[in-house]
Amino acid sequence: MHTVKEAARITGLTEHAVRFYTDKGLVPSVQRNGNNIRLFNEESINWLHGVRCLKQSGMPIEVIKTYVDLCLEGDSTIPQRSALIMEHKEAALIKLEEAKRHVAHLEQKTALYQDILAHRSPDTTNPGNWAEIQHMHADVFYSASARKG
Missing domain, CATH: 1.10.1660.10 (Multidrug-efflux Transporter Regulator; Chain: A; Domain 2)
Known part of the structure; x- marks a missing residue:
C-alpha cells in the first residue's frame, strides 16, 4: 500500500x-x-x-x-x-483550429509591430491614435464615433 x-x-x-x-x-x-x-x-x-x-x-x-x-x-x-x-x-x-487562427492573427500583429518599430508604419495598434489615422485603415474601425471622426 x-x-x-x-x-x-x-x-x-x-x-x-x-x-x-x-x-x-x-x-x-x-x-x-x-x-x-x-x-x-x-x-x-x-x-x-x-x-x-x-x-x-x-x-x-x-x-x-x-x-x-x-x-x-x-x-x-x-x-x-x-x-x-x-x-x-x-x-x-x-x-486546435481556433489556436491556429489565434497564432495567424498574432503573426500579423508581430509583423505590424516590426514595421512600427522600424518606422515603416505609424502606430495603428493604439486606439488613442485612431482618430488621426483612420483614413489609412477605415476597414478596421468599428465604432460610429471613430467612423464619423
Whole structure:
C-alpha cells in the first residue's frame, strides 16, 4: 500500500492532484485506514495513471468521471467509452483550429509591430491614435464615433 506522497511520486502527479482526483471519485479502488488516511494499492495507482493520461489530453474532470464510471460497468461500455474519446478528440481538433487562427492573427500583429518599430508604419495598434489615422485603415474601425471622426 502506498501513501499519497508515494502515489504522487510513482505517478508523477502532485500530492494535491492525487487528493483531488481521489475526492472527485476518479480512483474507485482507493482505501482508507482507521485514521481516514488514503492508501493506494496497485489498482489505485493504475487508476491514477489513467486519469493523468486523460487529463493530459485536456479532458475535463466531469468527462473523466463519466469515463471512470463506464469502466466500472465493464466491457459492455466499450462502445460508449470509444464514443466519449472520439467526442473529446473532435472537441480538441476544434480547439486546435481556433489556436491556429489565434497564432495567424498574432503573426500579423508581430509583423505590424516590426514595421512600427522600424518606422515603416505609424502606430495603428493604439486606439488613442485612431482618430488621426483612420483614413489609412477605415476597414478596421468599428465604432460610429471613430467612423464619423
